[in-house]
Amino acid sequence: MDRRFLTLFVLANDASKPRKLNIPFRYLKAAGALSIVFSLVLAFIVLDYMRLRFNHIEFSSLKKENAEQKAVLQGFASKISALESQLARLNLFDKKIRIIANIEKDPKPAGGAEQVLGMGGDSSVDENAFPSAGARVxxxxxxxxxxxxxxxxxAAEQEESFVDLNDHLVKKSVMLASTPSIWPAKGWVTSRFGSRISPFTGAPQHHAGMDIANSTGSPVIAPADGMVVKVAREANLGRVVVISHGYGIKTTYGHLSETTVAVGQRVKRGAKIGAIGSTGLSTGPHLHYSVSLNGINVNPEKYILD
Structure with a gap:
């Protein structure tokens, strides 16, 4: 048999003579080589498709992750911007309150919170600043x-500033509450602070307070918070009450018909301490009201704001 051919016998269903088919071996070798090449090409195509498919899935996942990162960072930036704006408003409010209260703020070293607040800046996130898909953030x-x-x-510096401001305002409020600022009695001013003609001698004299006339029994009130340091009866002022308000301020109330407080008693602004009368050296029912600062009599009208 010729070894250069592959001989195939084809048998029919009938009893006819078998057909002989000779196929050269070179054709078979060529067909085998083509099959191998085709298989390799097909395998390469399948692998490349799988790689592209995997890359597409990974890209889609990274793209989604990148979009989520953008949203998170954008929200993050918005919150930072809102906090910066709020801190700026608080800082401005702090400055306004300090101006009103006449409080100087302690200077901060260079690079401190004051300088940081003054610098500011745009906290919005630039779209171009976001990394591409898959990149680190x-x-x-x-x-x-x-x-x-x-x-x-x-925020810590601002909180410290507000604590300092609050402490100062508390002290200030105590001082303001202890500073005479209202009328001690209703009535008519019949004699003011300063030089006047004495109603008893007709000679010039210095009047150390002011006289407020009204009917006997009209209430006399404390014009500020303080402590009663004297309740007595004197020759000139008759029944008299003296209140110490602290900070070197004292107020005196003379010619009272009655007193309703005792020495050592603390009183609030507006509390009744006695009633108008004409005790002592007096021409008629009135209140003698005087204010002293560090032992020196001053014009009481400067301590009446209403």
């Missing part, structure tokens, strides 16, 4: 972290 996260640390530092 460490740089942006670090910037956000730095901004938050600055805001925390500013």
């Amino acid at each position: 460490d740089e942006l996260v670090e910037k956000m972290r730095s901004d938050l640390l600055n805001l925390e530092y500013q």
